[in-house]
Amino acid sequence: MVTRLDPKLFDATTDITWCAGCGDFAILKALKLALADLGIEPYQALVVSGIGCGSKLPDYMNVNAYLTNHGRPLPIATAAKLANPDLHVIVTNGDGDSYGIGGNHFVQSCRRNPNLTHIVENNQIYGLTKGQYSPTSDKGFVTTTSPDGAIELAFNPLSVALGAGATFISRAFAGEPKHMAGLIAQGIQHQGYALIDVLQPCVTFNRTNTYDWYRKRVYHLEDEDYDPSDRKAAWEKAHEWEERIPLGVLYRVEGATAYEDQVKALEGGSPVSRLDDLVKDPRPQQYERLKERFT
Amino acid sequence: MPQMGGQKEGTLDYGQFLSEVQANGSFTSREETEGAVASVLMAMAEVLPREQLQALATRLPPEVMVFLRRSGSEPDPLFDSHLFLGWVVSSVDATGGRDETTGGLDMTASYSGPEAIRRAQCVFSALKKRIEPDHQQVLADLLPEDVNGWFLNA
Numbered sequence: 001m002v003t004r005l006d007p008k009l010f011d012a013t014t015d016i017t018w019c020a021g022c023g024d025f026a027i028l029k030a031l032k033l034a035l036a037d038l039g040i041e042p043y044q045a046l047v048v049s050g051i052g053c054g055s056k057l058p059d060y061m062n063v064n065a066y067l068t069n070h071g072r073p074l075p076i077a078t079a080a081k082l083a084n085p086d087l088h089v090i091v092t093n094g095d096g097d098s099y100g101i102g103g104n105h106f107v108q109s110c111r112r113n114p115n116l117t118h119i120v121e122n123n124q125i126y127g128l129t130k131g132q133y134s135p136t137s138d139k140g141f142v143t144t145t146s147p148d149g150a151i152e153l154a155f156n157p158l159s160v161a162l163g164a165g166a167t168f169i170s171r172a173f174a175g176e177p178k179h180m181a182g183l184i185a186q187g188i189q190h191q192g193y194a195l196i197d198v199l200q201p202c203v204t205f206n207r208t209n210t211y212d213w214y215r216k217r218v219y220h221l222e223d224e225d226y227d228p229s230d231r232k233a234a235w236e237k238a239h240e241w242e243e244r245i246p247l248g249v250l251y252r253v254e255g256a257t258a259y260e261d262q263v264k265a266l267e268g269g270s271p272v273s274r275l276d277d278l279v280k281d282p283r284p285q286q287y288e289r290l291k292e293r294f295t
Numbered sequence: 296m297p298q299m300g301g302q303k304e305g306t307l308d309y310g311q312f313l314s315e316v317q318a319n320g321s322f323t324s325r326e327e328t329e330g331a332v333a334s335v336l337m338a339m340a341e342v343l344p345r346e347q348l349q350a351l352a353t354r355l356p357p358e359v360m361v362f363l364r365r366s367g368s369e370p371d372p373l374f375d376s377h378l379f380l381g382w383v384v385s386s387v388d389a390t391g392g393r394d395e396t397t398g399g400l401d402m403t404a405s406y407s408g409p410e411a412i413r414r415a416q417c418v419f420s421a422l423k424k425r426i427e428p429d430h431q432q433v434l435a436d437l438l439p440e441d442v443n444g445w446f447l448n449a
Contacts, residue, residue: 019384019407019408020377020380020381020384020407020408020409020411020412021377021378021379021380021381021382021383021384021385021407021408021411022377022381023381025375025377025378025381026373026377026378029373029375030373033373174378174381175341175371175378175381176367176371177371177373177374177378178371178372178373179371181373201381201385203380203381203384203385203407204384204407207385210382210385211337211378211381211382211385212334212337212382212385215337215341215366216366
């Protein structure tokens, strides 16, 4: 039985520098609640991020944290999970970091299926660098770097994740943090890579996709007769935008096998668990033997 | 739920309501004033129970009722002052202000929190004139932490 913890356990004393009203506040709150609801202690979780407004999030939590290079949190999170599969590893980064700079890592993570929870703070713009259009900006979106409107089609993370073989694909809205916390909790419990794409208004630079804009469009898949194991249905839902935007679990493969559970080198225990041997017997030859077991 | 008092003369006049908010906030245009009113009322609609929204609607001009409709069934229990400000900041022109995140003048961004709080209080002040004191306290108790203080002090 899971013992719920107090989300305040995850509170940090760091000053938060997000703009007032930023959707990242809701994501931070939802993540704390999800971890607390699952009874995960701060020392049992690792939050990895990249560069950007949303990537400051691990700094605002009392939790193991790793702020990496731009676009690189997914491979580093995968490495951390391989080294210590007992950790609950969560990645939080923005749409630019996830789908632009780290786009290849996103695709590879979908098909590799490491047991990670990937929360993408998708505000459809680069906020930290003052408002350039991002991979998820809609075609025609006017920004400082697209004064005549973005020329490219918007990147669709849900359909790409589905095509690349992801086993858990969901979408949340920062205006509904309680609902988001539930999706994050499901993602953490999923065996494999779990994408939670969070529609998160940038109140300073994105004057189009506001809370009101989303509020008028979002609806819950849970309220409809929707089967998240239906891949074709998920494909259709992944392409809904503009008029109606679905929230919830679009696609889930039950009983998926995580990447790290298939790595033969880990069958004898994780590298972290084997560190005890090294601590007890720190001779160079012991270290060499340990290295041999992983080559 | 405390009953609100009888309607006062002019209570339901939209022009008068807007004029009060515009004067409170020194807004330069009717459009800017309406933006502030809409954003604050929509934020309130996200957090107040439906019966309170209906009661509030009876005290306000019919033109603003559309902003007091919530599409979701129940208020999100995690809705806090940050989210409240998120709705209000949407009505603030964020260009040409002073960007406190970097400490200097930034032509494309401003740290809009103080302005959003000021706008919320301008609207709250006009609302409170149409609500009995005991009901003001009921509403304040239902608003998120910090927002209730802005409301009571408006």
